[in-house]
Amino acid sequence: MTTSTRLLNRRRFLPLFVTQLLNAFNDNLYKTAMVLFVVYSVYNDEAKEAAFSAIASGVFILPFFVLSAMAGQLADMRDKAKIIRLIKAAEIGIMMVGAAGLLIAWQDVACGAGGGRCLVTAPHPVIASLAIPLLLTALFAMGVHSTFFGPIKYAILPQHLKKEEVLSGTGLVEAGTYLAILVGTILAGWIPVEVAALGIVGTSVVGYLTSRWVPPAPAQGEIERIDWNPITSSITVIRGTMSHPEVYFAILAISFFWTIGAVLFIQFPPLAKNTLMASKEVASLFLVIFSVGVAIGSVAINQLLKGEVSARHAPVSVLVMGAFVVGFYFVAKSWDAGSSTDLLSVTDFVAHPGAPLLMLMLLGIAVSGGMFVVPLYAFLTTKVSPDQAARTIAANNIVNSGAMVGGSLLAIGLTAAGLPIAEHLLLSAAMCLISASLARKLHTVEQALSLPPAND
Numbered sequence: 001m002t003t004s005t006r007l008l009n010r011r012r013f014l015p016l017f018v019t020q021l022l023n024a025f026n027d028n029l030y031k032t033a034m035v036l037f038v039v040y041s042v043y044n045d046e047a048k049e050a051a052f053s054a055i056a057s058g059v060f061i062l063p064f065f066v067l068s069a070m071a072g073q074l075a076d077m078r079d080k081a082k083i084i085r086l087i088k089a090a091e092i093g094i095m096m097v098g099a100a101g102l103l104i105a106w107q108d109v110a111c112g113a114g115g116g117r118c119l120v121t122a123p124h125p126v127i128a129s130l131a132i133p134l135l136l137t138a139l140f141a142m143g144v145h146s147t148f149f150g151p152i153k154y155a156i157l158p159q160h161l162k163k164e165e166v167l168s169g170t171g172l173v174e175a176g177t178y179l180a181i182l183v184g185t186i187l188a189g190w191i192p193v194e195v196a197a198l199g200i201v202g203t204s205v206v207g208y209l210t211s212r213w214v215p216p217a218p219a220q221g222e223i224e225r226i227d228w229n230p231i232t233s234s235i236t237v238i239r240g241t242m243s244h245p246e247v248y249f250a251i252l253a254i255s256f257f258w259t260i261g262a263v264l265f266i267q268f269p270p271l272a273k274n275t276l277m278a279s280k281e282v283a284s285l286f287l288v289i290f291s292v293g294v295a296i297g298s299v300a301i302n303q304l305l306k307g308e309v310s311a312r313h314a315p316v317s318v319l320v321m322g323a324f325v326v327g328f329y330f331v332a333k334s335w336d337a338g339s340s341t342d343l344l345s346v347t348d349f350v351a352h353p354g355a356p357l358l359m360l361m362l363l364g365i366a367v368s369g370g371m372f373v374v375p376l377y378a379f380l381t382t383k384v385s386p387d388q389a390a391r392t393i394a395a396n397n398i399v400n401s402g403a404m405v406g407g408s409l410l411a412i413g414l415t416a417a418g419l420p421i422a423e424h425l426l427l428s429a430a431m432c433l434i435s436a437s438l439a440r441k442l443h444t445v446e447q448a449l450s451l452p453p454a455n456d
Contacts, residue, residue, distance in 0.1 A: 055412070068397040075391075098200060247380060276344065314436075321369050
């Protein structure tokens, strides 16, 4: 029996695994359903569609930048299991607000089209004044929710798992997250938006119930006063964490990775619609392939490293990722959508001569990305003392979110400047070079710190 299989049979891991899986599923069911509905049923303008997708990403990421330090302190100073239950209870209320926004938008668009779905050049007044604000408010609240949940789901692992199980547990959490993204993304692209509204509320209730089975995880080390000032707490957490060289380079490399991911995720829906002339189900398929690939990469790197926490394969992994991004760009640029104005269904898209190569490029991006990022997350929880683990993850989230917000703003700026969506892919490829350089520095530091001290 493998370590991963054993962990899935243990209460010290399974309830947390299922809770975070449902969390990732619900996040993506809601976000994807919202973005696809607005892009395909509210707007009919590439710039507006790309702008809304970028704004939605920025709204979700912003709380990570502002509140992560407080979230990390709270997780280190209080019982992590109790915090998880409070967070999951709050999710129920948040999803009720999001569901209301989806239902109002759906009803308004349906009525405006005489009972069917329609494309309009601008949002109907009801959508603009009520539905879209509700959708973005719930999305921001889910960002707050995930800000407080994120440090715990990684920091709790060294507390419940043996040292040799941490990398395997981290890989399972990462793989489970992306498989949950997969299922949530598929459903968001295929089920009616009104069904998605009911689904997000139901999932939040189930997530709260599973969270009640997570074993206690009391604070470790000295209990300190929590700094509720987002500015000073962020500075303190980052300064304390980034003094460790391995953690410093791991955080920087992860940040560039998620900036790349943010740009790609922002562009998938408008790219599918306007460059490939494909339906929202195809846009959903892109996100699915990406999620499957990261899950495969997450498991593969654990097998390759045999449980060892090391960055030795990270530079090559992210360089391969960049090569696949360039390949994806050239395939997309050469795409011939034909003369038809109808959007391609999934069946028609898959039958297109360029589709197999495009999907292969996308899968390659995701697999190599998963192989790059999973060991780096393990660095954050194994290279610091247990009582600092959550704050280390929080510092990572602050830097990550700042980079991702910057990536979202850059995407908005490039779109406003008239740069075609497909050209944004080259930006992602260039950032892979920076990530590779940082990963190489991390591995150099890792090797230096692992050497025995020289004898005098």
